[in-house]
Amino acid sequence: MPYVIASGCIDVNDKACVDECPVDCIYEGERKSYIHPKECIDCGACEPVCPVDAITQDRRVADGDEAFVEDNRAFFTEVLPGRDAPLGTPGSAAKVGDLGVDTALVTGWSA
Amino acid sequence: MKTHDVDVLIVGAGPVGLYGAYYVGERGLSAAVVDSLSEVGGQVTAMYPEKQIYDVAGFPSVSGRELVRGLAAQASQSEPTYLLGQEAQLLERREDGRFLVTTTAATVSAGAVIVTGGIGTFSPRVLPAGEEFLGRGLEYFVPSSHEYVGRDVVIVGGGDSAIDWALMLEPLANSVTLVHRREAFRAHAGTVDKVRAIDVQLITNAQVTALEGGTVLERAVVTVKGEDEPRVLECHKVVAALGFTANLGPLREWGLELRDNRHLVVDTAMRTNLPGVFAAGDITDYDGKVRLISVGFGEVATAVNNAAVFLDPAAHIFPGHTSNEPHDVPVPA
Numbered sequence: 001m002p003y004v005i006a007s008g009c010i011d012v013n014d015k016a017c018v019d020e021c022p023v024d025c026i027y028e029g030e031r032k033s034y035i036h037p038k039e040c041i042d043c044g045a046c047e048p049v050c051p052v053d054a055i056t057q058d059r060r061v062a063d064g065d066e067a068f069v070e071d072n073r074a075f076f077t078e079v080l081p082g083r084d085a086p087l088g089t090p091g092s093a094a095k096v097g098d099l100g101v102d103t104a105l106v107t108g109w110s111a
Numbered sequence: 112m113k114t115h116d117v118d119v120l121i122v123g124a125g126p127v128g129l130y131g132a133y134y135v136g137e138r139g140l141s142a143a144v145v146d147s148l149s150e151v152g153g154q155v156t157a158m159y160p161e162k163q164i165y166d167v168a169g170f171p172s173v174s175g176r177e178l179v180r181g182l183a184a185q186a187s188q189s190e191p192t193y194l195l196g197q198e199a200q201l202l203e204r205r206e207d208g209r210f211l212v213t214t215t216a217a218t219v220s221a222g223a224v225i226v227t228g229g230i231g232t233f234s235p236r237v238l239p240a241g242e243e244f245l246g247r248g249l250e251y252f253v254p255s256s257h258e259y260v261g262r263d264v265v266i267v268g269g270g271d272s273a274i275d276w277a278l279m280l281e282p283l284a285n286s287v288t289l290v291h292r293r294e295a296f297r298a299h300a301g302t303v304d305k306v307r308a309i310d311v312q313l314i315t316n317a318q319v320t321a322l323e324g325g326t327v328l329e330r331a332v333v334t335v336k337g338e339d340e341p342r343v344l345e346c347h348k349v350v351a352a353l354g355f356t357a358n359l360g361p362l363r364e365w366g367l368e369l370r371d372n373r374h375l376v377v378d379t380a381m382r383t384n385l386p387g388v389f390a391a392g393d394i395t396d397y398d399g400k401v402r403l404i405s406v407g408f409g410e411v412a413t414a415v416n417n418a419a420v421f422l423d424p425a426a427h428i429f430p431g432h433t434s435n436e437p438h439d440v441p442v443p444a
Contacts, residue, residue: 020354022355023230023357041393043159045354049293089371091372092358
């Protein structure tokens, strides 16, 4: 039951949440950021700092954003463009840096 | 370096570690508890002391702080040796079968080890400016208040620790200024209101961009959103309370089987892959694991009772019901 970042983050990618996360589990993509569902400890520190209210617990995402629950997971389990293997569980977003790519859902997203 | 000799070493003084320390005493064994933080309570104390918790058995609602106070009182019956503000770094198994754990300040010889390390070792988030004044005016913790008497103090942050320290230091210090980079405080609204009601200057939407001084700190430069000129605050002390980051840290090198790079794999007796090393609470993983405080309490009781049998194979796993023995119960402080 992790927190997830939904469509509101796309093309905003403010990253204020990254500074709050105590376990460094928010990874930076090109158009938005993604919360690692296995590394998130469900503490909620990220939610109030999001300037566009894009972050919620996975069980209460906004209507129309349901696909982002799976999409936050897919960022780590699927092979992203330009990579040979899924990210898996790196254990620290700072360690992998700005990834500069997105999932297919986000790349093809138009508001 | 001081060496402590105990039956069971508990690594992590969070709620589950404290309950484990109590249970070690219930088994007639001696305990030491090591934690990188300077206070007991782990994640609950560091991150949500004012939040209400609703899923602790027997407490329809209890604040994090109250729960930790109760757990510490319960654990005090075992008279555990607390090794706080020190990180457990090395684990060695000696030839006689005992474990030697080296912390940043002591060594502990223990017959069994129970890891209740939660999300790992906590480090304070550093202030982006002025790190060179660390220990010369810049602090990340307020272990004792006497150094702040009559001083001008700047506290940075918007969480519970920042607010707590403002409340604690305001009656002692010459002045207290709280600098927070957002308009809204993350801390509990009730305690924020208390700070607003006393003589603490609040500067929001602001960041400390430089610290200045000679051998000791003299000034903090604060940049406020929407103001052209930075404000210069004369001060002796800056307390940066920007929260914590947690990392499994040196535990990774102990030879314990890890899952997902952050959890310890245990069996139904809470044994890790190393005989004599047990684990309980958020740090463990097994099929069907639920990472909740209520589950952690049960796990650590299982771990302690199995550790008792590991230490003395003639002992029973089942400790008997505590209701059959009179207890001299301490009152939470």
